[in-house]
Amino acid sequence: MGEGSLAVAESGTQSLSKAEQRKLDSDHLRDPLLSELSNDDVRFTEDAVQLLKFHGSYQQHHRELRKTDKVRSWQMMLRLRSPGGRIPARLFLALDDLSNRLGDGTLRATTRQAFQMHGIAKADLKEVIGTIVRNMGSTLAACGDINRNVMAPPAPFEKGGYPVARRLADEIADLLSPEAAEGAYLDLWVDGDLSYRFKPSRAVQKTRKRQSEGGVFSGSTEEPLYGDTYLPRKFKVAVTVPGDNSVDLLTQDIGLVAFTDPSGELRGCNVYVGGGMGRTHNKEETFARTADPLGYVDAADVLDVVQAILALQRDHGDREVRKHARMKYLLHDKGIQWFRDTLCATYFKGSLKGLRNEPKAKLLDYLGWHRQKAGMWFVGLPLLCGRLNGELKAGLRQLVETYQLEIRLTANQDLLLCNIGTSQRASIRTQLEALGFEVPEAPAPLARHAIACPALPTCGLAITESERILPDVLDRLDAQLRRLEIEKSLLVRMTGCPNGCARPYMAELGLVGNGVNQYQLWLGGTPNLQRLARPYMEKLPLDDLEKTLEPLLLSWKAAGGRRSFGDHIEKLGDQEVSALLTASA
Numbered sequence: 001m002g003e004g005s006l007a008v009a010e011s012g013t014q015s016l017s018k019a020e021q022r023k024l025d026s027d028h029l030r031d032p033l034l035s036e037l038s039n040d041d042v043r044f045t046e047d048a049v050q051l052l053k054f055h056g057s058y059q060q061h062h063r064e065l066r067k068t069d070k071v072r073s074w075q076m077m078l079r080l081r082s083p084g085g086r087i088p089a090r091l092f093l094a095l096d097d098l099s100n101r102l103g104d105g106t107l108r109a110t111t112r113q114a115f116q117m118h119g120i121a122k123a124d125l126k127e128v129i130g131t132i133v134r135n136m137g138s139t140l141a142a143c144g145d146i147n148r149n150v151m152a153p154p155a156p157f158e159k160g161g162y163p164v165a166r167r168l169a170d171e172i173a174d175l176l177s178p179e180a181a182e183g184a185y186l187d188l189w190v191d192g193d194l195s196y197r198f199k200p201s202r203a204v205q206k207t208r209k210r211q212s213e214g215g216v217f218s219g220s221t222e223e224p225l226y227g228d229t230y231l232p233r234k235f236k237v238a239v240t241v242p243g244d245n246s247v248d249l250l251t252q253d254i255g256l257v258a259f260t261d262p263s264g265e266l267r268g269c270n271v272y273v274g275g276g277m278g279r280t281h282n283k284e285e286t287f288a289r290t291a292d293p294l295g296y297v298d299a300a301d302v303l304d305v306v307q308a309i310l311a312l313q314r315d316h317g318d319r320e321v322r323k324h325a326r327m328k329y330l331l332h333d334k335g336i337q338w339f340r341d342t343l344c345a346t347y348f349k350g351s352l353k354g355l356r357n358e359p360k361a362k363l364l365d366y367l368g369w370h371r372q373k374a375g376m377w378f379v380g381l382p383l384l385c386g387r388l389n390g391e392l393k394a395g396l397r398q399l400v401e402t403y404q405l406e407i408r409l410t411a412n413q414d415l416l417l418c419n420i421g422t423s424q425r426a427s428i429r430t431q432l433e434a435l436g437f438e439v440p441e442a443p444a445p446l447a448r449h450a451i452a453c454p455a456l457p458t459c460g461l462a463i464t465e466s467e468r469i470l471p472d473v474l475d476r477l478d479a480q481l482r483r484l485e486i487e488k489s490l491l492v493r494m495t496g497c498p499n500g501c502a503r504p505y506m507a508e509l510g511l512v513g514n515g516v517n518q519y520q521l522w523l524g525g526t527p528n529l530q531r532l533a534r535p536y537m538e539k540l541p542l543d544d545l546e547k548t549l550e551p552l553l554l555s556w557k558a559a560g561g562r563r564s565f566g567d568h569i570e571k572l573g574d575q576e577v578s579a580l581l582t583a584s585a
Contacts, residue, residue, distance in 0.1 A: 016229070020319050022047055023145070023229045028180035028222060029054045034188055042122055043074040054146055054230070055185060056081065056139025057125065063457040076120040077458065078128060079142040083173040084152035084166045085113030085409035089400050092407050094135035096397045098128050107393065109386030111451055111502055112149045112236070113409045114142060118458055129189040133196050140177065140185045145231045147176035147310065151238035151247040154408035155366045156418045158373040161241035161260040168239045168258060168266070172306055174200035175207055176237070178230065180222040207303040215346035216311045225307060232317035232325035235310060236276075243359035246366070247411050248529050250290040251275045251503050253327045254309055256302070257358060266299040270355050273309060273339065274331030277500030280323060281514055288505035289328040290532055292336040293355050301350030308347035312339070361528045363449060363491075365412050368441025369425075377425055378418040379432070382443040385452050385467045386413030395435040399428060413451050445489035446474045449527075451503075455496025455513065462496035464513040470494050473511070473545070480546050486557050490565040491527050494519075505533050508566035509549075517542045523552075523577065524569040531566070534574070536581055551580040
């Protein structure tokens with residue numbers, strides 16, 4: 001039993017933090033949430049709110065309704081668990097109905113390949129989650145101190161390593177699902193109907209049995225992997241194939257690159273550990289970090305190494321200071337060699353080898369039409385900021401309902417319509433053109449890979465705007481590039497606070513909210529998401545964006561434009577970049 005588990009087991013004699021004690025006292029995430037669901041209050045108490053996250057929901061206070069509608073201003077945001085971004089037709093139709101009837105009429109594709117619903121009243125939450133569960137969906141562990149939605153390349157290719165990556169994402173999602181909490185989840189939302197339990201594969205079942213052995217065992221027979229206090233903080237996993245960085249691999253707690261043999265069978269995975277984006281302004285002890293390479297594991301050991309890494313973080317992650325609780329801080333403080341040695345000494349009985357060579361990573365988006373397999377196609381549709389509403393949402397519903405199409409969501413907040421028969425292509429293409437997708441493969445260059453978080457008015461952490469103003473920001477930048485006769489584009493990401501939900505610290509140009517209409521300016525990431533950007537300005541007024549960037553853009557143009565904007569920033573160096581920014585003031 002690891003150190004963290006031992007502390008929990010002996011919690012009668014050791015003091016736990018409030019957050020840890022709340023989890024321990026909750027009866028595996030039931031109480032006081034269960035009792036509060038049935039009362040008449042329009043909002044949950046703080047204790048219930050913190051447990052609600054494990055069930056996939058955040059309580060929000062709509063800032064623009066606080067003074068005019070004190071009841072409706074309290075709303076629930078609900079996030080789905082959908083490994084690899086897969087949304088079956090039946091589930092999408094249920095989500096569309098629920099969002100129209102009991103939400104704010106919108107659905108939003110997130111940067112972790114899941115749909116969010118907004119504007120749900122507390123009184124309607126059980127109906128919404130129960131309906132999702134009964135229609136092939138789940139929200140369990142979409143938030144909270146637990147493994148969250150597992151990412152994978154969304155493209156439904158039946159070639160190369162793509163089927164393996166999708167299967168691995170499904171298996172890891174099941175492997176890292178909490179056992180006792182799943183029972184609580186079903187008790188709360190579908191009156192204990194156990195027929196809706198996850199049905200893991202045989203490989204997952206065999207690996208789960210080993211959760212009660214050795215260092216992986218938490219000490220709790222009810223939650224053998226997580227223990228009764230779950231993880232210190234959230235945990236994120238992504239799987240991909242060599243060269244495909246559609247999942248922002250280096251920002252994950254665990255990143256897996258799956259190698260296959262010529263027949264498509266899994267050979268093994270390169271493993272990366274310790275990425276994470278969240279930070280806090282003016283607290284230098286919090287920072288964004290890219291993952292370290294851990295090693296290569298053979299196919300038979302992949303699931304075991306994943307649960308072993310989670311168990312190590314369970315036991316050694318900081319349970320006293322929540323801002324220091326992510327696994328990235330453990331890697332930063334202890335180092336990759338300590339991590340590797342501890343993992344192999346206590347938690348993982350397999351073999352870690354040197355990394356296999358990978359091709360250069362690319363940020364793939366799958367927009368436009370692609371052959372899925374013989375006689376079948378998929379089409380990628382650009383959705384700036386991922387928001388579905390109005391005629392577009394209604395039109396997509398009609399397509400999904402008519403042709404029973406599967407949806408897959410991307411980490412870039414876009415949407416793929418899948419399983420389109422060759423005979424259906426022409427009619428679907430015509431209907432998509434009527435919805436504004438005449439050339440889905442060619443959105444405006446700046447908008448193609450730009451993403452933003454929801455921010456105001458619903459997110460309680462937001463300092464300023466993000467989603468609602470990103471289109472205008474991109475239009476302004478596009479006009480500036482045209483005026484300067486710069487033909488290359490750059491990767492832009494924007495958030496309303498420093499928590500990093502849109503992963504702005506990997507962008508070539510990141511805008512991070514730090515005051516009303518003021519943003520930290522981060523520069524120097526890469527188009528293929530391989531290097532952290534760095535902060536150059538603390539409070540850039542958005543009105544000064546073009547004036548501030550102009551010397552840098554001119555410098556980039558003068559250099560001939562051979563490099564990406566992020567690489568140009570890196571070559572200039574901090575001193576020269578700062579001098580050019582000062583010159584613009």
